[in-house]
Amino acid sequence: MQAFERELLTLLPRLRRFARALARDSADADDLLQVALERALKARDQWAAGTRLDAWMMRIVRNCWIDEMRSRTRRARTFVPEEEGEMTGVDMQAELDARAEMHAVDRAMANLSPEQREVIALVLVEGLAYREAAELLEIPIGTLTSRLTRGRQALAQMLEAA
Amino acid sequence: MMTIDDDMLMAFVDGELDEVSRARVERAVVEDPVLMDRLEQQKRLRERLAAHYGPTAEEEVPERFRAMLESNVVALPAAAPRIGRPVWQSLTALAATLVLGLAIGRTLLAPTPAAGPLAVEGGVMVARGELAQALDTQLASAQPRDAATRIGVTFANNDGRPCRTFDSPAAAGIACHGDTGWQVMMTAAGSGRQRADYRQAGSENLLVQQTAQEMMAGEPYDDAAERRARDSGWRSNTPRR
Numbered sequence: 001m002q003a004f005e006r007e008l009l010t011l012l013p014r015l016r017r018f019a020r021a022l023a024r025d026s027a028d029a030d031d032l033l034q035v036a037l038e039r040a041l042k043a044r045d046q047w048a049a050g051t052r053l054d055a056w057m058m059r060i061v062r063n064c065w066i067d068e069m070r071s072r073t074r075r076a077r078t079f080v081p082e083e084e085g086e087m088t089g090v091d092m093q094a095e096l097d098a099r100a101e102m103h104a105v106d107r108a109m110a111n112l113s114p115e116q117r118e119v120i121a122l123v124l125v126e127g128l129a130y131r132e133a134a135e136l137l138e139i140p141i142g143t144l145t146s147r148l149t150r151g152r153q154a155l156a157q158m159l160e161a162a
Numbered sequence: 163m164m165t166i167d168d169d170m171l172m173a174f175v176d177g178e179l180d181e182v183s184r185a186r187v188e189r190a191v192v193e194d195p196v197l198m199d200r201l202e203q204q205k206r207l208r209e210r211l212a213a214h215y216g217p218t219a220e221e222e223v224p225e226r227f228r229a230m231l232e233s234n235v236v237a238l239p240a241a242a243p244r245i246g247r248p249v250w251q252s253l254t255a256l257a258a259t260l261v262l263g264l265a266i267g268r269t270l271l272a273p274t275p276a277a278g279p280l281a282v283e284g285g286v287m288v289a290r291g292e293l294a295q296a297l298d299t300q301l302a303s304a305q306p307r308d309a310a311t312r313i314g315v316t317f318a319n320n321d322g323r324p325c326r327t328f329d330s331p332a333a334a335g336i337a338c339h340g341d342t343g344w345q346v347m348m349t350a351a352g353s354g355r356q357r358a359d360y361r362q363a364g365s366e367n368l369l370v371q372q373t374a375q376e377m378m379a380g381e382p383y384d385d386a387a388e389r390r391a392r393d394s395g396w397r398s399n400t401p402r403r
Contacts, residue, residue, distance in 0.1 A: 016227075
């Protein structure tokens with residue numbers, strides 16, 4: 001095993017937690033991590049040795065998650081955006097059943113917009129500094145903090161009401 | 163009273179404020195029970211997320227991810243350029259670790275060749291007993307979970323001799339196979355642990371790992387190459403992959 005794989009190995013627990021915070025349950029999270037690892041191993045030449053592998057890898061996990069969300073949306077166009085909180089027919093029932101089974105925290109996270117969920121996962125779960133998280137997502141700090149504030153307010157509301 | 167907006171309160175919770183602003187928030191919180199409530203709410207949220215997601219990072223990582231990384235080596239181009247130090251520098255480093263190793267090793271040396279894990283024969287340190295046995299027979303890919311000595315990586319050094327890293331309660335180190343059996347090239351303090359999930363020997367012993375990296379010609383053996391090397395009796399000049 002080379003340094004790249006070895007370092008990646010030590011990052012796995014954290015990456016798994018990050019994937020877990022993005023995905024809706026542990027099975028989805030591990031699927032996400034698998035896809036991300038495959039992508040990372042293929043793209044390993046693009047990682048510049050000496051730069052932070054954790055940030056590079058988290059970006060890949062995040063991008064894979066976004067791709068997965070998009071393809072899910074394409075597969076099931078009956079789903080309206082989650083913020084509107086409305087779904088139709090059979091899908092709605094299936095989705096409601098699935099959500100009833102979910103842990104309160106997962107459910108609350110699933111109700112956030114993807115933009116809010118990823119900043120919560122990076123800053124509150126993974127403990128990244130604002131600057132690090134903003135760089136990773138390639139957004140201005142102000143955008144990051146406003147998403148963070150709104151995401152947090154929504155989470156606190158949902159969790160305290162439950 | 164100073165107003166503290168949500169952004170500022172959250173930056174406070176996240177440890178993103180400079181000292182002056184932090185002191186301002188701290189003062190304001192003391193004076194304002196409503197603000198105190200909001201702060202407590204934010205702290206509860208953080209704790210709740212940590213309690214929910216934290217355990218994932220504590221769990222043992224599923225084997226399939228580990229396997230993906232471990233098997234990736236095989237798929238790599240065999241001739242990845244090694245940006246090594248000049249040989250003499252590596253040798254100096256190696257000599258230094260060897261001296262250190264001897265200092266540690268002395269306490270482990272057996273009074274008679276057969277008793278302890280290490281012995282000195284003709285001026286070189288060699289593996290004996292259980293350690294020699296493990297080096298001879300144990301495959302990193304299939305070691306008993308409760309094995310006292312764990313084998314880490316197996317590789318060929320610049321002379322084409324097969325070398326293996328090991329970790330036992332008594333000592334960790336690197337041994338290379340030669341005419342007199344397993345010559346111990348360096349030792350370091352062993353992990354001395356009996357953790358059941360402790361798979362990769364030496365994975366936490368940086369000194370051993372770094373030295374192995376320095377000594378390595380090409381890539382570490384994969385499972386098949388390790389098995390072939392064992393079955394051939396640890397012959398030297400194993401063709402480099």
